[in-house]
Amino acid sequence: MTFSDPNLYDYWPYEGRPKITWPGGKKLAFWIAPNIEYYEFDPPPNPKRQPWPRGNPDVTGYSQRTWGNTVGHWRMMDLFDKYSLRGSISLSVGLIDHHPEIIEAVAARNWEFFSHGIYNTRFSYDMSEAQERAVLADSIRSVEAATGQRIRGYLAPALTHTERTLDLIAEHGFWYSCDLFQDDQPQPLKTRTGKLVSLPYSLEVNDVIAYSVQGWSPDRYTDILKRHFDQLLKEGEQSGTVMCIPLHAYLVSQPHRLSPFEEALKHICAHRDDVWFATGAEIAGYYRDNFWDMAISDIAARGGARPGTGFSGPEREAGA
Amino acid sequence: MALPGDYLDYPARRHGMDNPFYGWEPAALRARREPACGLKAAATIIVPLEFFPLDPPMKPFRHPGAMVTPYPDLRHYTSRDYGNRVGVYRLLRAFAEAGITATFAANARVASRYPALIEAVLSAGHELAAHGVSTAHIHHEGLAEDEEQALIDETRLALPDAVTWMSPARNESFRTPGLLAQAGFSICLDWEADMRPLTLQTPHGPVTALANYNELSDFRLLVERAQSEDQWAQQIVEAGRSHLSLFGREGAGAFAFVLTPYVAGLPFRISALHDLLAGLKALPGLQILPARDAVAAFA
Numbered sequence: 104m105t106f107s108d109p110n111l112y113d114y115w116p117y118e119g120r121p122k123i124t125w126p127g128g129k130k131l132a133f134w135i136a137p138n139i140e141y142y143e144f145d146p147p148p149n150p151k152r153q154p155w156p157r158g159n160p161d162v163t164g165y166s167q168r169t170w171g172n173t174v175g176h177w178r179m180m181d182l183f184d185k186y187s188l189r190g191s192i193s194l195s196v197g198l199i200d201h202h203p204e205i206i207e208a209v210a211a212r213n214w215e216f217f218s219h220g221i222y223n224t225r226f227s228y229d230m231s232e233a234q235e236r237a238v239l240a241d242s243i244r245s246v247e248a249a250t251g252q253r254i255r256g257y258l259a260p261a262l263t264h265t266e267r268t269l270d271l272i273a274e275h276g277f278w279y280s281c282d283l284f285q286d287d288q289p290q291p292l293k294t295r296t297g298k299l300v301s302l303p304y305s306l307e308v309n310d311v312i313a314y315s316v317q318g319w320s321p322d323r324y325t326d327i328l329k330r331h332f333d334q335l336l337k338e339g340e341q342s343g344t345v346m347c348i349p350l351h352a353y354l355v356s357q358p359h360r361l362s363p364f365e366e367a368l369k370h371i372c373a374h375r376d377d378v379w380f381a382t383g384a385e386i387a388g389y390y391r392d393n394f395w396d397m398a399i400s401d402i403a404a405r406g407g408a409r410p411g412t413g414f415s416g417p418e419r420e421a422g423a
Numbered sequence: 424m425a426l427p428g429d430y431l432d433y434p435a436r437r438h439g440m441d442n443p444f445y446g447w448e449p450a451a452l453r454a455r456r457e458p459a460c461g462l463k464a465a466a467t468i469i470v471p472l473e474f475f476p477l478d479p480p481m482k483p484f485r486h487p488g489a490m491v492t493p494y495p496d497l498r499h500y501t502s503r504d505y506g507n508r509v510g511v512y513r514l515l516r517a518f519a520e521a522g523i524t525a526t527f528a529a530n531a532r533v534a535s536r537y538p539a540l541i542e543a544v545l546s547a548g549h550e551l552a553a554h555g556v557s558t559a560h561i562h563h564e565g566l567a568e569d570e571e572q573a574l575i576d577e578t579r580l581a582l583p584d585a586v587t588w589m590s591p592a593r594n595e596s597f598r599t600p601g602l603l604a605q606a607g608f609s610i611c612l613d614w615e616a617d618m619r620p621l622t623l624q625t626p627h628g629p630v631t632a633l634a635n636y637n638e639l640s641d642f643r644l645l646v647e648r649a650q651s652e653d654q655w656a657q658q659i660v661e662a663g664r665s666h667l668s669l670f671g672r673e674g675a676g677a678f679a680f681v682l683t684p685y686v687a688g689l690p691f692r693i694s695a696l697h698d699l700l701a702g703l704k705a706l707p708g709l710q711i712l713p714a715r716d717a718v719a720a721f722a
Contacts, residue, residue: 105494107476107559116539117512151493228493262498285501285508287690306502307689317649327691330652334690346690405539414495 111269111283111413112290112301113402121401123288123343123394125386129379130339131332132386133371134191136281136304136349137179138219138258139205141195142168146224152263154224171353172202178356180208182365186372191383193219193258193281193349196242199249210250215382217281218242220260227263235265239275255384258282258304266414273297279387287335287344289390291398293412298395300387302345305331309349314360321363328367336377345386444600444623445616445632455674456619458720463708464666465717466659467633467679468525469589469612470514472540474532474557475503483563486592487642488685503685507537510688515547517693521700526679526714528554528589528612531581550713552587553578553608564596571596575606586610587714593635601625610714618666618676620721631718636662639680641687652695660702663709670708677717 125132144165146154155161183190192209194216199206209216220227221238230238239257246254257272258281272280273294280292281304292299306312308331313324328348335344348367355364371378379386402408435441477500479489488503490496518525527544529551534541544551555562556577566574579585588603589612603611604627611623614632621632637643639659644650659680666676682688687696703711712720 105478107478109477109495109497109500111497114537114539115508116543117509118515118543262492264495264497266495282497283501284498285504287509306498308691319649323651327652330694331689331691334693338690407539 106266106414109266109413110409110411110415111292111294112285113293113409114407115286115290115398115402116405116407117286117288119405120288120342121397122341123390125343125379125381126389127379130343130377131336131374132343132345132379132381133332134345134347134381134383134386135183135188136191136193136347136383137176138193138349138351139172139176139195139198139209140168140193140219140223140351141172141198141201143222143224146222149226149228151228152226152261154226168353171351171356172198172205175352175356176205177208178361179350179352180212182361182368184212186368188368188372188380189214189382191215191217191256193217194246195219195221195223195260196245197221199245203249206249210252215256215384216246216250216252217254217256217258217279217383218246219258223260226261227259227265227268230265232267232271235268235271236275239271243275255279255387256281256302269299269413270294270296273299278391279383281347281349281383287338287346288342289345289387289394289398291395295412295415298391300390300395302383302387302390303347304349305345305347306349307331308346310351310355311349314354321360324360325363325367329370332367332371332374336374339377444625445621448617450618450673453673455672456721457674460720462675462710462720463670464663464675464706465677465710465712465720466663466666466703467677467712467714467717468518468523469552469635469679469681469714470511470525470527471554471589471681471683472507472511472527472529472533472537472544473503473554473591474507474530474536474559475500476557476559479559483561483565483594484592486558486561487647488683489558506684506686506688507533507540510684510686511540512543513688513690513693514682514684514696515543517696517700518549519547521697521704523700523704523711524549524713524716525682525711526550526552526587526612528552528587529582530554530557530591531578532557534581550587550715551582551585552589552610552612552714553582553585554589555591558591561592561594562590562596562599563594566596568598568602571598572602575602579606587612589613589635593637600630601627604628604630610718612679612714618669618678619674620677620718633677633679633714633718635679635681639678641681641683641692645686645692652692653698656695656699656702659699660706663703663706667706667709675721677721679714679717
């Protein structure tokens with residue numbers, strides 16, 4: 104039995120929503136999310152997805168990703184320092200053990216960490232509830248032990264989920280999920296417990312989509328980032344928007360790409376008067392404190408509210 | 424395995440078309456067509472309003488926008504849903520600013536799930552067309568006639584006033600045009616066989632096909648081909664210019680193209696969308712019309 108509609112959130116037309124204003128009267132909340140991932144050299148199989156497209160070992164795929172940690176990530180930190188940007192790190196938590204030097208360098212900059220699973224080669228598909236809980240507990244415990252930070256965000260490893268993933272995140276005291284791409288503004292998620300916000304993660308301008316899926320050139324990626332930012336900033340006058348740039352050092356930090364990418368950062372950072380530069384937890388926390396109730400009552404007033412919570416609503420319909 | 428002995432028999436090999444719906448009328452050899460209303464060229468914008476369920480059947484084939492990764496593919500479910508929640512409202516805003524009307528082709532499931540969206544489309548004066556039940560309900564020859572009829576009936580019930588039809592994924596069985604005529608649809612956006620409205624003759628009366636150029640679809644150019652936003656906009660404007668340039672020789676023409684809410688409605692595509700609409704509007708003699716009005720102009 105499957106669900107046609109996950110029922111994780113309600114329909115909420117973009118037009119006519121009540122106004123969001125970010126701290127300081129800012130129109131756009133901007134956050135930047137480097138994924139610091141660890142891909143295993145010899146990962147175990149998963150029944151739903153093969154970790155490496157060529158099978159184990161996949162030396163080009165694997166070594167490009169280790170290049171990201173050995174070289175690429177350090178270049179990215181230098182670039183962010185130049186623009187005084189704080190990243191929100193989507194972390195393969197296992198990397199803490201492999202590369203503590205990266206964790207120290209990030210923590211020293213007062214960047215935020217959130218969990219991206221243990222390894223990006225361990226997928227959620229077919230995990231038992233106990234296994235999913237173990238991943239979350241490990242994530243919270245390991246980051247806290249290494250940095251003192253209590254993580255508040257989650258992006259499922261390799262964007263793989265089960266029907267219970269969002270409920271478990273909420274139950275473990277997380278504030279935000281980066282897993283859903285239905286909007287350019289945050290929205291409360293319908294979980295059994297907790298207060299979990301769907302935080303826009305702007306998948307369409309993720310460097311994986313740009314370089315690995317769409318095959319854009321570095322200049323085109325920069326052009327698209329500028330256009331994306333300009334449009335969301337303009338709309339932010341009506342009601343505050345969110346833009347994220349999700350990044351991967353093994354892609355964007357490549358020698359032929361980082362300099363064109365800098366042009367996008369330069370453009371965005373030239374709008375400091377209108378933009379709130381924040382981390383994931385800062386945006387989600389502010390939203391939870393100021394706009395959570397407003398969103399729920401507006402959705403209800405406009406007739407969008409449906410009963411139930413994620414994967415438990417009335418929409419169950421086998422095979423559509 | 425050997426091919427059957429009749430493999431090289433060609434029962435339909437004769438002058439003209441091998442389909443029962445329209446005849447052979449080469450562009451260079453037919454009469455000019457000059458509508459009484461003075462129209463020189465019409466461009467129709469089609470906006471599909473689609474529901475992509477999280478658990479789609481992959482038969483008879485995977486809908487081009489359907490889920491990609493194993494269940495539950497929240498990534499693609501929410502990326503498609505973005506169109507109905509956010510992207511389509513950007514398109515509506517851009518159309519209002521440009522002062523144009525379009526044809527919004529809705530799945531029955533969108534009409535029942537998102538009545539506020541249907542209301543927004545109608546109150547802005549756009550044409551509401553029917554687009555089948557959902558992306559999980561593709562019409563194809565493997566369906567029995569009563570199964571296909573049930574899909575059309577469910578759609579008709581949800582969209583009682585629609586005169587224009589587009590099939591999910593623009594796919595049909597051999598009998599689809601006839602069933603559409605029988606259900607009271609007079610315009611179809613699946614076929615793109617001509618550059619002027621083309622009458623499909625069916626056992627249940629005529630249906631007019633307005634050419635919906637797949638090679639101008641945003642999904643095709645921007646998602647499947649990864650062309651640039653500016654190239655996409657320029658090609659559509661060029662299609663309009665080309666239609667107009669033939670007016671002297673061949674008379675009026677008409678074409679349609681698709682703007683998909685989850686593709687064209689993304690923030691980084693809106694400036695190119697404005698360029699596209701401005702470029703079409705700047706062509707003297709070209710009118711941007713909903714399908715219903717474009718076809719009526721040729722009547």
